[in-house]
Amino acid sequence: MSDLTKLSLAAARDGLKTRDFTSLEVTEAYLKAIEDANPRLNAYVEVAAHRAREMAEASDHKLNSRDGGPLEGVPLGIKDLFATKGVHTQAASHILDGFKPEYESTVTANLWRDGAVMLGKLNMDEFAMGSSNETSHYGPVVNPWRALGGNKDLVPGGSSGGSASAVSARLCAAATATDTGGSIRQPAAFTGTVGMKPTYGRCSRWGIVAFASSLDQAGPIARTVEDAAIMLTSMAGFDPMDSTSADIPVPDFAAAVERGVKDLVIGVPREYRMDGMPDEIEKLWTQGLNWLTDAGAAIKDISLPHTKYALPAYYIVAPAEASSNLARYDGVKYGLRVSGKDITDMYELTRAEGFGREVKRRVMIGTYVLSAGYYDAYYVRAQKVRTLIKRDFEQAFADGVDAILTPATPSAAFGIADQDMNADPVKMYLNDIFTVTVNMAGLPGIAVPAGKDAQGLPLGLQLIGKPFDEETLFAAARVIERAADGGFDPEKWW
Amino acid sequence: MSVDNETVRRIARLARIRIGENELSAYAGELNAILGFVEQLGEVDIEGVEPMTSVTPMALRRREDKVTAGGHPEKIVSNAPLSEDNFFMVPKVVE
Numbered sequence: 314m315s316d317l318t319k320l321s322l323a324a325a326r327d328g329l330k331t332r333d334f335t336s337l338e339v340t341e342a343y344l345k346a347i348e349d350a351n352p353r354l355n356a357y358v359e360v361a362a363h364r365a366r367e368m369a370e371a372s373d374h375k376l377n378s379r380d381g382g383p384l385e386g387v388p389l390g391i392k393d394l395f396a397t398k399g400v401h402t403q404a405a406s407h408i409l410d411g412f413k414p415e416y417e418s419t420v421t422a423n424l425w426r427d428g429a430v431m432l433g434k435l436n437m438d439e440f441a442m443g444s445s446n447e448t449s450h451y452g453p454v455v456n457p458w459r460a461l462g463g464n465k466d467l468v469p470g471g472s473s474g475g476s477a478s479a480v481s482a483r484l485c486a487a488a489t490a491t492d493t494g495g496s497i498r499q500p501a502a503f504t505g506t507v508g509m510k511p512t513y514g515r516c517s518r519w520g521i522v523a524f525a526s527s528l529d530q531a532g533p534i535a536r537t538v539e540d541a542a543i544m545l546t547s548m549a550g551f552d553p554m555d556s557t558s559a560d561i562p563v564p565d566f567a568a569a570v571e572r573g574v575k576d577l578v579i580g581v582p583r584e585y586r587m588d589g590m591p592d593e594i595e596k597l598w599t600q601g602l603n604w605l606t607d608a609g610a611a612i613k614d615i616s617l618p619h620t621k622y623a624l625p626a627y628y629i630v631a632p633a634e635a636s637s638n639l640a641r642y643d644g645v646k647y648g649l650r651v652s653g654k655d656i657t658d659m660y661e662l663t664r665a666e667g668f669g670r671e672v673k674r675r676v677m678i679g680t681y682v683l684s685a686g687y688y689d690a691y692y693v694r695a696q697k698v699r700t701l702i703k704r705d706f707e708q709a710f711a712d713g714v715d716a717i718l719t720p721a722t723p724s725a726a727f728g729i730a731d732q733d734m735n736a737d738p739v740k741m742y743l744n745d746i747f748t749v750t751v752n753m754a755g756l757p758g759i760a761v762p763a764g765k766d767a768q769g770l771p772l773g774l775q776l777i778g779k780p781f782d783e784e785t786l787f788a789a790a791r792v793i794e795r796a797a798d799g800g801f802d803p804e805k806w807w
Numbered sequence: 808m809s810v811d812n813e814t815v816r817r818i819a820r821l822a823r824i825r826i827g828e829n830e831l832s833a834y835a836g837e838l839n840a841i842l843g844f845v846e847q848l849g850e851v852d853i854e855g856v857e858p859m860t861s862v863t864p865m866a867l868r869r870r871e872d873k874v875t876a877g878g879h880p881e882k883i884v885s886n887a888p889l890s891e892d893n894f895f896m897v898p899k900v901v902e
Binding site for chain 2 (some may be wrong): 412622625644645646647648649652654657658659664678694697699700701
């Protein structure tokens with residue numbers, strides 16, 4: 314039998330349905346791949362082999378009687394941020410040591426309802442705070458991509474670095490991920506995979522460990538645009554347990570994938586042409602626009618004047634919400650406890666030991682900007698700027714733009730323990746410069762592999778859409794995917 | 808606005824994170840770098856702009872005021888580092 318891990322999610326689903334192979338066979342193939350690769354890539358923090366086999370057998374039973382859901386028998390990886398009943402859920406943090414939820418997140422429950430099989434939990438930046446997957450308590454994830462002729466370990470991006478690495482290295486058919494400032498799209502771009510952050514409210518946040526509640530959204534990372542569309546159709550949906558969940562129907566996103574871009578207007582924001590932008594990113598962007606034009610789209614120059622303020626506003630809003638959300642980790646209800654001489658001492662020692670450096674830094678910034686005397690100067694001002702950022706997009710869409718094309722990241726993947734990035738937190742934050750505006754405005758965004766840099770590393774383009782118009786993004790991303798014509802499988806060295 | 812060691816100590820206390828004396832200046836440097844970066848928001852004209860409270864134009868949903876969950880205290884405490892008779896145990900807070 315050919316290598317079942319090489320199949321796209323769509324092909325695996327079809328082959329399972331026609332019984333060309335069983336879910337147990339696909340699941341075993343992935344478990345073997347994980348066993349071989351994980352010591353080098355560190356993409357999984359927990360492999361749920363026993364449960365995976367049980368779920369696969371149950372799926373095979375259904376498939377044998379011509380029954381089963383749209384993802385029946387397909388093995389997936391789940392980011393450690395999603396609550397999975399009875400299974401490791403620690404947001405890759407030391408402070409959640411041993412936490413096994415008594416309940417299931419809505420997004421994962423939707424996937425199991427549709428028949429998917431869980432292989433295990435995926436590594437990530439601690440509490441989704443990071444752009445390189447180096448802040449994890451479980452150590453960095455390694456990107457399956459290497460520079461041509463090089464053997465240096467590269468980061469897979471973050472925070473969904475485990476998801477991106479696992480999908481790229483074929484350690485799952487697709488994965489769940491989350492995106493607060495770029496955490497789906499940046500790692501997808503770094504690993505040559507497709508990452509979709511849907512509109513805020515499209516996927517329920519219930520049972521997802523909270524980072525910044527007004528920005529957090531779940532979405533898929535997959536190997537093809539079609540696979541991402543299939544995943545999102547199952548993940549999305551109204552949920553009364555999340556007060557910000559959108560009560561609107563979920564379309565069959567996969568049906569929109571081949572719709573094309575004829576007569577669509579694609580906006581090109583001049584503010585995304587940054588000073589010092591590498592030539593190859595500039596070229597990639599132009600190439601993407603040409604592909605869309607060739608497929609019948611019209612290009613329109615647009616202005617999003619408040620773009621440069623999105624990242625600074627984000628670094629007020631996100632830490633402020635995080636400092637509030639992470640107050641619950643106190644050594645009382647779950648996870649780590651470090652004893653102290655009184656209760657305050659216990660809180661302080663537990664949080665000092667349980668949180669990593671980046672998390673502490675952000676909780677401290679959040680506490681500072683929300684503290685008496687600074688609230689208006691920082692937090693309220695940032696929320697006003699956020700209104701202006703959103704207004705920029707609304708204006709562009711009102712002027713007839715259907716979707717916006719931008720680069721996904723300012724560069725390809727960089728090395729693990731990069732000196733510059735480690736010396737200056739702001740430099741690391743700049744990784745999200747093209748993606749963070751989308752979270753601030755609550756819009757959908759997709760990253761799709763479109764080319765490679767001089768070292769042979771994948772580069773991605775990003776498409777930004779109108780609220781709840783993920784379908785147009787899937788269609789446009791598919792045009793780019795087809796034109797780029799593959800080559801986004803890393804050469805196996807692990 | 809510049810953060811000094813004393814401010815770091817105060818924020819750490821508010822955030823309930825113990826920061827050692829030897830770590831204070833490193834944190835002060837990092838926080839100042841971030842605050843310096845966000846300073847550019849001062850350039851933006853925000854006169855008459857409403858602060859964003861919801862990214863999607865939706866009214867917060869309400870539900871009927873009735874009990875919909877509960878009755879399983881053993882599940883609530885199942886992950887607690889220390890519990891007794893379905894209560895969370897903490898160091899003594901009242902003398």
